[in-house]
Amino acid sequence: xxxxxxxxxxxxxxxxxxxxxxxxxxxxxxxxxxxxxxxxxxxxxxxxxxxxxxxxxxxxxxxxxxxxxxxxxxxxxxxxxxxxxxxxxxxxxxxxxxxxxxxxxxxxxxxxxxxxxxxxxxxxxxxxxxxxxxxxxxxxxxxxxxxxxxxxxxxxxxxxxxxxxxxxxxxxxxxxxxxxxxxxxxxxxxxxxxxxxxxxxxxxxxxxxxxxxxxxxx
Numbered sequence: 001x002x003x004x005x006x007x008x009x010x011x012x013x014x015x016x017x018x019x020x021x022x023x024x025x026x027x028x029x030x031x032x033x034x035x036x037x038x039x040x041x042x043x044x045x046x047x048x049x050x051x052x053x054x055x056x057x058x059x060x061x062x063x064x065x066x067x068x069x070x071x072x073x074x075x076x077x078x079x080x081x082x083x084x085x086x087x088x089x090x091x092x093x094x095x096x097x098x099x100x101x102x103x104x105x106x107x108x109x110x111x112x113x114x115x116x117x118x119x120x121x122x123x124x125x126x127x128x129x130x131x132x133x134x135x136x137x138x139x140x141x142x143x144x145x146x147x148x149x150x151x152x153x154x155x156x157x158x159x160x161x162x163x164x165x166x167x168x169x170x171x172x173x174x175x176x177x178x179x180x181x182x183x184x185x186x187x188x189x190x191x192x193x194x195x196x197x198x199x200x201x202x203x204x205x206x207x208x209x210x211x212x213x214x215x216x217x218x
Contacts, residue, residue, distance in 0.1 A: 001028055002033075002065065003027075003029040005027045005048075005063050007024050007061035008024070009023060009060035010047055010051060010056075010215075021215055023216055024216065026217075029160075031159065031191065032187065033193070033207055033208065034192070034193040035192075035206060036196075036203035036204075036209045037210050037212065038196075038198070038203050039212035039218065043214060044215045046164055048212070052160075053082060054081060054082050054086070057071065058071060065081060086161075086162060087154065087156060087160070087161045087162070088164070089150055089153050089161065089166045091164055091165040095149060095152075100135060101124075101134070101135050102134065105124065106120060112156045114156055116155075119157070123185070126185070129147055146166065150178065150181065154186070154191075157191070161191050163182070165197060166182065167197075
């Protein structure tokens with residue numbers, strides 16, 4: 001088992017007191033699995049993704065990644081787990097504007113000390129980015145920027161890929177192409193993919209689906 005989430009609880013302080021976002025969420029994933037996380041806006045999908053990735057801390061419960069309870073770690077140790085085990089793909093791409101495509105793609109792998117030029121060339125070719133390596137993010141279309149973001153994540157070969165609405169800013173045709181590439185490459189690296197999506201059509205292409213409603217598994 002790669003991922004074990006147990007009884008996660010998360011609340012935020014609002015003007016009228018505590019607001020419960022997640023209430024006792026539990027789930028598991030194995031390597032090679034793909035799971036769509038669905039539910040209405042405000043159901044807790046992105047919050048759960050951020051907790052799994054160690055980007056935030058729960059108020060209760062635990063997240064175990066490859067045998068390590070990341071909720072028991074300090075900030076530096078959680079960052080090390082993210083660097084070595086987890087890749088995150090955001091809806092807004094989060095590319096570094098001052099770096100060209102080539103440098104953006106290798107950025108995460110270099111931080112993790114696992115840069116592999118052959119694997120990077122393979123990724124960029126299959127992502128259709130080989131002719132854009134010297135360009136900067138502002139010179140690319142939305143679909144191209146998302147491909148760079150995916151390539152950057154997969155270049156480090158993470159065990160767990162977390163994707164928060166990775167095709168949310170793309171038209172339907174481009175979204176399908178991007179998801180095709182992501183599913184193929186994740187399968188080749190035997191990574192687990194946990195993807196937040198509002199699209200039932202895209203969710204049906206994942207191996208499993210988990211629906212949240214008001215902070216609970218529906």
